[in-house]
Structures are given as structure tokens and as C-alpha cells.
Amino acid sequence: QVQLAESGGGSVQAGGSLRLSCTASGYLSSPYCIGWFRQVPDKEREGIAVIDDDGTTTYAESMKGRFTISQDNGKNTLYLQMSSLKPEDTAMYYCVADFLRCGVSWSYRAFEHWGQGTLVAVSS
Numbered sequence: 270q271v272q273l274a275e276s277g278g279g280s281v282q283a284g285g286s287l288r289l290s291c292t293a294s295g296y297l298s299s300p301y302c303i304g305w306f307r308q309v310p311d312k313e314r315e316g317i318a319v320i321d322d323d324g325t326t327t328y329a330e331s332m333k334g335r336f337t338i339s340q341d342n343g344k345n346t347l348y349l350q351m352s353s354l355k356p357e358d359t360a361m362y363y364c365v366a367d368f369l370r371c372g373v374s375w376s377y378r379a380f381e382h383w384g385q386g387t388l389v390a391v392s393s
Contacts, residue, residue, distance in 0.1 A: 271295035271382050273364040278387030285354050285391070291347040291364030291384060297322070302371035305338060305349045306380075307360040307389075315360075316376030317349065329376055354391045361386040 277289040289305070297303070304319030318328040318338035326338050337350040347364060365380035372378075 271297060271366055273366060273382055273384035275362065275364045275384045275387040278362060278389045280390045280392065281354055283355055283391055283393050286350070286352040287354065287389060289349040289351070289362055289364075289387060289389075291349075293345045293347070293364075293366065297345065297366070298368065300370045301366060301368050302375060302380075303340070303347055303364070303366040304371070304375070305336075305347075305362060306365055307358075307362045308386075309360045314363075317362075319371045319375050320347070321371050325371070327371055327375065351389070354389075356391045356393045359389060359391050361388050 272294045273291055275291050281287055299322040301322045302319050305317040306314050308314040316329045317332045317336055320326050320340050335353050339348045363386045364384040366382040367380045
């Protein structure tokens with residue numbers, strides 16, 4: 270079992286940056302896939318990026334360029350660096366994990382473990 274806890278959300282003006290953190294408690298045994306999704310009310314969840322247990326990162330095409338996922342294995346912490354934020358980035362951001370490799374269809378998969386989410390609000 271693993272518990273995920275996000276932090277770092279908040280309010281920021283358009284063009285600004287934020288770094289989200291996700292701390293995983295419990296043991297992340299290989300294989301695993303860990304990453305970030307976001308969701309706006311009344312819209313489908315949207316995959317942002319994931320990391321495999323071998324360190325391979327994969328981004329959703331629409332998220333490339335402004336979002337950077339990284340992991341500190343020693344601290345069991347996942348990060349999402351977001352830059353040049355836009356009002357349309359306003360959403361609840363979730364950390365997710367699964368004990369499977371990410372694969373090519375990760376953005377459509379129902380991840381088993383989710384954090385409680387952290388809200389990002391971008392104002393124009």
C-alpha cells in the first residue's frame with residue numbers, strides 16, 4: 270500500500286510558476302508508475318506526466334514544454350514544476366501511482382492510488 274500527499278498548490282498570476290510536491294508514504298516496489306493528473310469540475314481528468322520506476326518520463330503531448338516532472342527517490346517525493354501558467358491551467362492536481370509500468374496508455378488508465386489533490390488557481 271502507498272499513500273500519496275500533494276502540496277504546493279495555490280493562487281498565482283498568469284505567467285507565474287509553481288512547484289507541486291507529492292510525498293509517498295509506504296514502499297514503492299518495482300514495477301511502479303507515478304505521476305500527475307489534473308481535473309476541472311465537469312470535465313474529464315487530464316494526464317500530465319508520469320515516471321516509471323526506471324526513471325523514464327513521459328508527458329502528455331499538450332503538457333510538453335511548460336511542465337516538468339521529477340522524482341527524488343531518497344525522499345520518496347515526486348515533483349511537478351509548472352511554468353508560464355495560464356488561467357486554463359486552473360484545476361485540482363492529483364498525484365497518482367500504480368504498481369505497473371506506465372505503458373503507452375497511461376493517461377487513460379485508472380490508477381489505483383490517488384492523493385487528495387492540491388488546487389492550483391491561475392488568474393489573468
